[in-house]
Amino acid sequence: MKPLNKVIIKKNTSFNPIWIMRQAGRYLPEFRQIRKDNPNFINLCLNNDLSSEITLQPLKRFDLDAAIIFSDILMLPYGLGQKVEFEKNFGPKLGQLKLDEIIKIDETDFIEKVNNVYKAIKKVSSNPILNNKNTIGFIGAPWTLLVYMINQKSPKNKLKVNFFENQVLINKTLSIIDKFLKIHIKNQVNNGANIIQIFDSWAGLLEKKDLPDYIYKPTLSLVNYVKSLNVPVICFPRGIKNYKEFCEFVNPDAINIDYNLDPKEAVKTIRIPVQGGLDPKVLLTDKETIKKEASKYLNIFKDHPYIFNLGHGVLPETDPNMFEYLVKTVKDY
Ligand code: 1CP
DSSP states (O other): OOHHHHHHTSOOOSOOOBOOTTOSSTTSHHHHHHHHTOOOHHHHHTOHHHHHHHHHHHHHHSOOSEEEOSOOTTHHHHHTTOOEEEETTTEEEEOOOOHHHHTTOOHHHHHHHHHHHHHHHHHHHTSGGGTTSEEEEEEEOHHHHHHHHHHSBOOTTOOOTTTTSOHHHHHHHHHHHHHHHHHHHHHHHHTTOOEEEEEOTTGGGSOGGGHIIIIIHHHHHHHHHHHHTTOOEEEEOTTOSOHHHHHHHHOOSEEEOOTTSOHHHHHHHOOSOEEOOBOGGGGGSOHHHHHHHHHHHHHHTTTSOEEBOBSSOOOTTOOHHHHHHHHHHHHHO
16 A cells, blocks of 8 residues: 555554655755756646656655655646746746636647646656655645636735626636546546645635635535545645634545644644644754654654645755755654
């Protein structure tokens, strides 16, 4: 059985597998080298030789239990024909959302645009390095994708006041997102992804009253779909105030917590396997602090099925030696 499945399916508490969000990325000099020669980020994701190489970079260096495919949640709007670019020191920049054009896109058009992501998953998952490890596929949650597609850039911690103005546009877009996320999940699984993680990076922007319509119901539809494929699904509703309520409503196979949630509170209130939590900024300190903070999570979750990870992506300024030290600390625990 693959390491994450032991925790997620078997509910094993005697060992803690580890992988790190954004483990394939900017803190690694070998990634920055490739990135320098490939200024177009989407094209890099769509170059399956390079994207599979980048996916495996952290596994060649560190004793990690899973690979997460090097791609982006914004491949979905890209596959739907919305313009997506990444600008240095700005982040994602999307073209206008044109519903009349997006409704004309069918499954074949979509797959044609993003097929190289699936080819990369196939390459990665059949690599012997991953024989006894998981290959994680992922999607952005409907809410977070809706935010980028309507806002056309990062909301940077707040929604514009008139975000909900056009309800027809919002509801039609959500239904298209649901349809194509299922297609995207199916193709990742068919090509070797054996876990799906759903990133809801902007879940924390919503008020409590809006959670059922924009987070719980749309995410539940996808969680049930992944379960129907017999693949475990991990949700990460970053910044949501009430993780307990989220889990009761959506019931994924595991939940990634963010670093603002008190882990002692989490272990008391969450009934399903937990992943993550450690503040990525801890990796910018020293070995003593890293050991202390990582041990805190491992101690608190010692009798709870727990996958080690961070409470958000690893920061670009992280020293790979400190990353290595964290992995070693968890493995030696
Ligand atoms: O070199 C660069 O400038 C590109 C930086 C980069 C990288 C390495 C981006 C742009 N995306 C990625 C890869 C990526 N994105 C992965 C690969 C696998 C891994 O984790 O190692 C994953 C899982 C994502 C997911 C993703 N993209 C999320 C969800 C997780 C999170 O960080 O909250 C989000 C919100 C995005 C959008 C995105 N893509 C890139 C950036 C800089 C952003 C965030 C911008 C913002 O603040 O709104």
